[in-house]
Amino acid sequence: MRKPAAEVKGKTRTATLGETRANPKVRSRKTPTKKKAQTYPAVHAGRIAGGKNTWSSERPARQAGTLANPAVRARLRAANKRAWADPERRARASAAAKKSWADPAVRARIIAGNKKAWNSERREAKRTIMKTNMKKIMADPELHARWIAGIKKAWADPQRSAYRIACIKKAWADPEVRARIIMDLKRAWNPERREAQRTRMKTIMADPKLRARRLAGIKRTHADPELRACRLAALRKALAEPEARKRRIENLKKVTSDPKVRGRISARLKKMWADFYAGRAALKGKAKTRNRRGRPSMDERNCRAAVLRGRGWSWRDIARELDPDFAKNAAAAMDRVRSAVRMMRSKK
Secondary structure, eight states: OOOOOEETEEEEEOOOOHHHHHOHHHHSSSOOOOOOOOHHHHHHHHHHHHHHHHIIHHHHHHHHHHHHHHHHHHHHHHHHHHHHHOOHHHHHHHHHHHHHHHHHHHHHHHHHHHHHSSHHHHHHHHHHHHHHHHHHHHHHHHHHHHHHHHHHHHHHHHHHHHHHHHHHHHHSSHHHHHEEEHHHHHHOOHHHHHHHHHHHHHHHSHHHHHHHHHHHHHHHHHHHHHHHHHHHHHHHHHSSHHHHHHHHHHHHHHHTTSHHHHHHHHHHHHHHHHHHHHHHHHHOOOOOOOOOOTTOOOOHHHHHHHHHHHHTHHHHHHHHOOOOTTTTTTHHHHHHHHHHHHHHHHHH
């Protein structure tokens, strides 16, 4: 029989894991805990520096290579769905996040960490990556189709759509959360960012290729019956709710009561109509619009009838030439032409 002791042929040895678990005396003892890592400033700074170097140089490339594999990407997506499909886990994660954000010290620390991490260089790098990815997606028809299909598939899920709408409603129903969101939006859209957005839109609209692609995308979006029906249904549902309709009217009144906003709207409308009139006047031969589907006006027809009568035309021939309703009633058409010519002569 194998001895649980540590002596074998006069030599000492350490007991195996099975022998330790089988021995009640050994099992009852507390296993020695590992010593905590020393938190000296130099060691801590070295670990942080090592983590930064690993993240900035090796980890993104390794992750990009891993996620480029469709099988790995599908497996990760399935694992995430399976993990978050558990209601207990989702509730536990939500409770932990709420508990963390409810503590002012923790919230301030998280916000400070995010601000420190998302510096101007990192934001610019992220923006550059997003621009590159979007250009790549828009340039490749297959990627663009897959991207649109993914968006449609995500929004077609009733459970996900209902959950998202419920979360948004719950967030906006809280006065503190709503005030914080509005304040963050106002702080984010500062004059510098608005000017940059205005410059970017002017650049896009000045480029014929970008403008044509933008208009084609808008037309394609509005031509999609599923998306158009989804938007109309969402708008009707939003307007059917009394609280949402009341809030929308109050917001419109509040916005339009501001003299600065009203002045901007008026200037934009004036500029739009001025461009419209200038463009219409620039068209050759169409500076003066005509009624009745391009037919000459009444004065032009009367003058023409008087000229033809002076050349010896009969009333029937003049009415057949100028009156559009001659086929319905020839006598009435001739009477109209005759009275119009006599009126023209009496004015002279």
